[in-house]
Amino acid sequence: MRLNGFNSLEHIWMASDFDGAFAQYVRVPASEIFAVDCNWTDIELATIPCAYGTAENLVQHAKISDSDRVLVTGASGGVGSAVVQLVKRCGAGVTAVAGQAKMAAIRALGADKTIVRGTNLVDALGQSSIDVVIDNVGGENFAQLLKLLVRGGRYVSSGAIAGPMVFMDLRDLYLKDLSLTGCTAWNETVFPNLIGYIERDEIRPLVANTYHLKDISVAHQNFIKKKHVGNFVLIPPAPD
Template structure:
């Protein structure tokens, strides 16, 4: 049985509002409807979702962009009419449609399943979306909202060990900007071993992961060069960028071979130029490829200069606890680009894809009973 506390938890409805993604395709695949209330099982807690962030990955999963058959950028795929399901279109091959997406969750724990810690009830929490079911010694991973139902709903059921209480003055929407973008950024910097005094190049620096990487690199004492459009330069300087490079100009001509580390979630046609900004012995780290997954690599650039290429998906153990510490100490700040009601997810994702913002957009579920 679930441990339901007095008050809100004692009056849980039989159904909840959620956005259900029913298959690969366009916005018509996002269906806002009533679904059965999830109940916590052994070792799980039930979280009332207060705010849920929007990320590239939800759009990519809906479009089936992770399929080996896709070679276009995420923006190009968004404009293509998808005529058939992509059986390998998810992070771990096939996406289990119908699926409630939503990788970022800020919420309140309201119920616990058997063996779960009832002391979490009533606590405001963030959910760690990247989960390591075989422990941190194995690279195997599953993701909330890709492998099982996520936070685009009024409630979400998650393992107790994946919720982290956070004590801070941030709003719910601000906290919901953190999990996926900042977790991904922190994981890349952690695994690449960025140290104080090193020079890091961040591509796509105005996006959710890029702007998070900028802040987290500055927190480590690095010198950060951000690649963006001129229109966003001042906003990135305001959060710590030491130098701005125009993404449409020749990166090698602007930067030379000066970087200790490149953090690149853009890839695409510029990949070769980005790689050539690294100094001898430099490191390149990536967890995405929004400008296109298929790139041209001159192997001589790679081996003659002793470069290290690092791929990141599974988060290392310190990553999420570190983020909670940074938040509670005031060492990072949220970049909330705007909020939308959960029911307006299609409009929110459309605005997201315009890429005119800095930071993250967030969806707000209706109040319980609303």
């Protein structure tokens, strides 16, 4: 949730800029409330705001078209799995990187090709073989991602779960006319678009597990193990 206008880059995000994301009750401005006409459960709808909002923002910034070849890193996480669905919704080709045990689940989301995390991506795919990289991983493989991009290719990121400090050969950037974009502030159309996708049955929720709010520490411990595909949902106590 952000507390000022979509059109400003100076968003203020709950859980990032201030506490409260795990509160039982939250008060928000009416402008932050959206009606959704669907048969999803509350638990399923809870997977959408953070993971799918971030993913849709990445897809919009990357300007995905149906002719693009897109590489998605961290494809089994909440954001990554949403990106796979949203990119396929655009008609583009998806190559997804994830752990070996999660390959079947990622293919079921629509990935055209899966690559086991830790594989040398340049060896597996070849240089200049990808139009767009959507990356929330970073880390030591970052330099490979730029090698994969075609001339004029686009790289977008909203995270660095494998490490924020990366090596980059600037020659890849300027000789290939690459565009590198950071994506935190959402475009105004992000959430209305998602509601439309839900209501037209163009995406589906990915609930990996649910936990009662009192078991939040267990949820965090299991999240860190990274054995799941999709999202964890916390269930607050019933109102008194």
